[in-house]
Amino acid sequence: MSPPSASQPHGNPQSGLVRFGLAGAILLVLLGGAAFYYTSTLRGGDDASAKALRVTISANACDPNELTVPAGTTLFEIANASDRAVEWEILDGVMVVEERENIAPGFVQSLSAKLKPGDYAITCGLLSNPRGVLHVMPSAAADAEAAAQPTLTAFIGPLAEYKVFLTLKSNAFVKVVGALSDAVKAGNVETAKTLYPASRAAYAEIEPEAARFADLHNSIDGIADYFAQREADPAFTGLHRIEYGLFAQNNVDGLASVADRLVADAATLQQRLKEVKTQPADLAGNAERLASAAASAIVVGEDHYANTDLVAIAANVSSMRKIVGLLGPVAPTGAKDLVANLDADVKALEAKLDALRKGDGFVPYTDASVEARQGLAQGFSTLAEHLGVLNVALGLS
């Protein structure tokens, strides 16, 4: 497998450093992707009798671009035949139903998705590529299973509590983004730099639910890696675009409109979180999705310019802690050790993060070794697995 050629950002004084960082990042992608591929084939391979549906992602499209599957569980295999790392998502309107992030070029990743009847969109590689269509047809088995759902009364309390949590945390996100925007527009680079990791952390706390809004997720938290023209791409905006300006270019040029857009998006997100009707399966499901995504993205990292990844990762773990806490009481008797596992998984992640602390915060991500990152990735991966198992035990999956 030959390493792909790294495309280069143009015209900035730190391009050399960035290029080195990117090359290193791609190496890490390979390592991270390899680790993830292994674990994901282990999971996907359990279902030996199920035929996997292969989707190949090329530079500009999916092949096939239109899929039809019966309702219930389908095993997808996503082959990345392009030369960029890509993510693959199944979308219900703007809501992410399932996704795989950071599929390395030349790699295949599998994804087992349980789908209800309806029509979905599928993303195909770079965010600018046109989307495909996924038809999910009703099936007798799926209908019967849907009819046999467990009583949902037990989830009312935890879902309400989660809703309150999302409300309070999205209020906090709006607040800190407002402060970040003010600093950026006042030209106050140093202040803005200190507010950046806090803004990312505030988003990370609500990410399990927020990341399901694909449009907002991309415009608030999208990383340059998935844009055709990377940092120069006009669609590259949000927190990481601000990060790039502040940390890579050390100025606020062109950031005023980005800041305005971010503030507007935060308000939209706040409103959507108010209106969203989280389902019981979503408590563990959202956490599982996020943990999976984190597992595949952690080795490469997200805050390429500020290197403050650990702040956001810690906030992700905090949001996992909240969700696991809510699930404990609704787990049936037989699932008590599953809950204990989840608790242990979160504790393990917290311990790994503690090892990377420095002063009041964390070491820069560049100081986090490959082993340390892989350790975190593995930790998230295990957590994702246990969350998936819990949803099955709860009868929700």
Place this chain on the structure above:
Amino acid sequence: MRADDPEDKGLSTNRRRLLLGLGAAGGLLASSSALAVTATDPASQVADAPESDETQEAQAFHGVHQSGVVTPRPAFGMVASFDVLARDRAGLERLFKTLTSRIAFLMRGGEVPELDPKLPPADSGILGPVVAPNNLTITVSVGASLFDDRFGLAAAKPRTLDRMSAFKNDALNARLCHGDICVQMSSNGADTNMYALRDIIKNLPDLLLLRWQQEGSVPVLPAKPGAHHESARNFLGFRDGSANPDSRDEPEMNRLVWVQPESGEPEWAVGGTYQAVRIIRNFVERWDRTPLREQERIFGRRKATGAPFTGQVESDVPDYSNDPKGEVTALDAHIRLANPRTHAARENLILRRPFNYSNGVASNGQLDQGLLFICYQQDLERGFITVQNLLNGEPLEEYIKPVGGGYFFVLPGVVDDTDYLGRNLLAATASPAT
């Protein structure tokens, strides 16, 4: 026992006239088998007394144990608590002896002495000139306060007898608590109990002062020969007393209720038992507005049948073995907390013999009614106190509020005419000089 035939005694003319000359009106008619319940008799007048052939039922007074503990509970009960006014042991002895003779009479029934009409009558007259026993039992118990320094009884205090202290949900009203001596009456009629109380008060004015008193009753069910007996319901509508130990099972009563020799208790106490009385207010309006399912969940039984959720009838024993998470019978259900049905829990069984009370309207306009809870055990800590501690914090507490009562020790029985209540206690504490 039959009451004495009024025609054979040397009665005054007045009395004879009273008893023989009249018809159905004013009807006290003793020992007539022709007596029937005349409720539907068209000749009876509005103010006529109801009639019953149960008034001659009587319980034995003498015995190793006092009556009124394992005696089957009749429809009406009363607890009256007194302060002892005696100043010395001689006074206490007189108190006990007088109580003994009054109780013997009341439980046997009989003629009331006729006094010179210029004097106050000998009794209240509620039950007429010849008192019928009406299944009356009277049980005398003593409180921890009697064992203070007044009568030299301190060394003989039963081991686990202490002044009742409040549990978390209690709102104890000092005027409804404790007492030196407690007297429990139960009989077929509220008036029989009332008669007994007034008799005791009248006969011991210098030795006893009434402290608090509560009457109660239980609903009477039609007799169903051969059918399984059901526990009477309380004012929450639930059967009260399911899973009571079998009071006819002597070995079981010796294991749970009666103080045994060489058990760590003073010797005089053998044959007695500890008695816990609790006046427990029920917030009935609020209860009646609670969904049935929740009511049943709170208790851990079906309301209509009294059956546990794992059974069909009241007498079925609840089975928690397959229900560790409390999905069938909630872990904090009343019956499950009180008796988790473990092997160890067999030691904490108590014999309950409660009555329902109704005292009119409380100051806030809601009904003042509830449970006059009475239970017996041979060790107060192992019995009531353990069980109540297990119940602390139960969901039922939303609807109940203990406001009074006390802990007492039921004296051993009076074995014969030479014996009297408390004799062993006084003998055990007599100093050589006395």
Place this chain on the structure above:
Amino acid sequence: MKPLLPAAFAVLSLGIASPAMAEVSALDLVQPISDYKLYVSEHLATLVDNTKAFTDAVKAGDIDKAKALFAPTRIDYESIEPIAELFSDLDAAIDSRADDHEQAEKDPGFTGFHRLEYALFAENTTEGVGEFADKLMQDVTDLNSRIADLTFPPNVVVGGAAALMEEVAATKISGEEDRYSHTDLWDFKGNFDGSRKIFELVKPLLTDDADFVAKVDDNFNTVDATLAKYKEGDGYQSYDKLSEDDRRVLAGAVNTLAEDLSTLQGKLGLE
């Protein structure tokens, strides 16, 4: 492009035999419950602030200020009572009355708002109650953090509407609650607001039950209008100003509300 709504999630059949129950999806309760927690959190924040001001006044010996702050401080506690009383130890420490204790006003277990009320209004002093003031502040702060961590049980929230009316029926209608200051009508208002809030939050789920909703609203309005007659400034007149007639009107409306609201859990499919 949206998938079909899964039929099974949209309607939850509850296995209750009563055909009169409209079917409400359990998940429809998530919004009202979360809104209620946010409501409670707001009131708790106010309670903490007001209790600070009240207890500061007591400790500073400013008896007039303390007396003036007593009732307005309590109103936020009374409006969240169904949740507060889940923590029975704190509820007892904060809100118990003298007759809950064997030794009444002298009982060392008699603490909280009414202990301070006794000192301020019956004994007319701020002497010797500094400890009780501190304890009240501590307990209210404690309650705030315990409630923040609590996942609200849905049946406690929905049942809370009726529970608050039971509170009123048992202690406020008769003037038992604030026997030294006679500020029961303030507490009444707190209970009333709390109950009505819960009802408002679940009203959208009772679309099939227009008569029931109308009857409950009617009774709420009666209570509101009757209480309003006794408004004085930001608060209410002394309980002894309540006329016998109005007391009866309130008792009738409150008892009926308690009866009607006690069916809410069943109507909404909760046990």
